[in-house]
Amino acid sequence: MQIGEAAEASGVTAKMIRHYEAIGLIPPAGRRSSNYRDYGADDVHRLAFIRRARDLGFSIGEIRELLRLWADRRRSSRDVKALALRHIAELEAKIATLGEMRATLAHLAHCCDGDSRPDCPIIESLAGTVPPPHRH
């Protein structure tokens, strides 16, 4: 099948399929006489794998490693799990950061009247005219 159909079947855009090939995440696709790329079921399978990994927030580098582990029949599930746990830790760190931002901002917003007057603890906090809320 050609790239459009492979994109449809895998959920990865044609644009990204070419990109993944360019950066060596996937092997170069076969070519027809027309120079069009040609994909088989295995290729689509690998692309869908990548798609699901992206949906879980794995980086390209991590996906490279996941693909290597997937292909290695002698892999240990320990290695896969370690990679997953490392990624979970990254996710939790990001969630914590965003959660702190949310909490700080929610507190400020809660203290803001939200009326037609200019006085606003949000702006004042950003301006540093009041000590920033420091809850943890």
Place this chain on the structure above:
Amino acid sequence: MQIGEAAEASGVTAKMIRHYEAIGLIPPAGRRSSNYRDYGADDVHRLAFIRRARDLGFSIGEIRELLRLWADRRRSSRDVKALALRHIAELEAKIATLGEMRATLAHLAHCCDGDSRPDCPIIESLAGTVPPPHRH
């Protein structure tokens, strides 16, 4: 003061100060005869404002708006609060996305033995050989 000192005082790197000037987030700094940028207390104050807004996760576009509101003595706190609430919603959306990733991956990792054998529900889920965990 010159840019290094302003960077130190505001918590914004000299690199970023120049960048913010280039994209019009801050007005062009005055220059000395040496062509060095020259900053006063007001400039540092504005940079610190930007720094705190960045720390709360506001985008450059949002900060542009916040700076406009800060400068506007006739602003309504309603407008500031609306911007803050909108940003809180963005943060919560991101947190929710990351949280779903974390939950899915944690479930898979929990089901993975993590031993020396290759069998691994994480890899299998990515490969699509088992239906993906669909909890919401």
Place this chain on the structure above:
DNA sequence: ATGGAGCTTCCCATCATTGGAAGGTCAAGG
């Protein structure tokens, strides 16, 4: 006057993805 610290501009890299231009290929229909 020389060294070094700090400044200047300019270009490039990151990360994953998207957009578009210019042009080649193929099938269907007039």
Place this chain on the structure above:
DNA sequence: CCTTGACCTTCCAATGATGGGAAGCTCCAT
């Protein structure tokens, strides 16, 4: 047979926020 339109090709550029570094200028202390 020729056109049209959908598909493909490569290449270049942009996104957002930041960092790295080169080449060259300014300033101050030794």
